[in-house]
Amino acid sequence: MPASADRYLEVQRSEEFAQLRHKLRSFIFPTTIAFIVWYALYVLLSAYARDFMSIKLIGNINIALVFGILQFVSTFGIAWFYARYAAKELDPRADAVYNELENNPEAAATTPEGSAS
Template structure:
């Protein structure tokens, strides 16, 4: 068996392993709902900006209106999601990914 064939078989074994399937499940269980929630939040902002101008124009204090607050919250939510994903990955994904990486490295030696 050539090195290339051996590498392919190792990766095929990893791909079908329970640990790898669990890693994919954990990744998808967090990213898919979070992506959907963010898209809904973003589209809500766009729709309100286009069709609820009176609501978005309500002044909250000084020259600060609802639209400006929602716009700033878009940035805040983006940074929050990045921070939350980083924590999720460090706790739930990285340990399992490290374990799989070490197993692959051992098989390749």
């Protein structure tokens, strides 16, 4: 039997769901801000510090090229780090919320402290 709309609202107001949201936001917001700042630095340096960005490091490899490659590296690094973080911190909490919703549709959404960890 599917859970009712009231049950979903009850789960949304639960402590477990609040902890899941907090864990997600504590990763997403700082990481997003850091990446936007890093990207903006690259764009601004490319636009306004051409002399600096054109400094050759090895052969024809200059700072701009290294920064551009590091944009790709940081993107894949963030994706890898998020996958590990989600598997360790988010997925168990999300599973606990889901199981509580699906297996106990009439009970209260909260469980004893620590059961969602």
